[in-house]
Amino acid sequence: xxxxxxxxxxxxxxxxxxxxxxxxxxxxxxxxxxxxxxxxxxxxxxxxxxxxxxxxxxxxxxxxxxxxxxxxxxxxxxxxxxxxxxxxxxxxxxxxxxxxxxx
Numbered sequence: 625x626x627x628x629x630x631x632x633x634x635x636x637x638x639x640x641x642x643x644x645x646x647x648x649x650x651x652x653x654x655x656x657x658x659x660x661x662x663x664x665x666x667x668x669x670x671x672x673x674x675x676x677x678x679x680x681x682x683x684x685x686x687x688x689x690x691x692x693x694x695x696x697x698x699x700x701x702x703x704x705x706x707x708x709x710x711x712x713x714x715x716x717x718x719x720x721x722x723x724x725x726x727x
Contacts (some may be wrong), residue, residue: 625725625726625727626727627716628647628726629722630644630646630723630724632721632722633655633717633721636655636722637655638657638681640679641675641676641677643675650673651665651713652664652686653722656679656697658717659715661697661698662712662714662722662724663686663710663711664710666710667690667693668708668710669688669702669708670690670691674686674695677689684698693705693708
């Protein structure tokens, strides 16, 4: 796995999603308090940009803006359709930088 820097931690708004490009890969980053979650920025249902969706901080979910499919931030599993999973990646915060482990 490669550890890549995606952005600075202070560039992420708490409770919101943001799209970042890491190489050729579009990722959705979500800050929830002092933690950051990363997943592919493409809903496995129809390809909607997850970073344009809403975040449910209380439930720990990212909600696709197209069809409201809900995805658990930690596992990527869909709460709406258990057959769907968005790939998630481990995240570390080091020296104020958001670093993501990519295959």
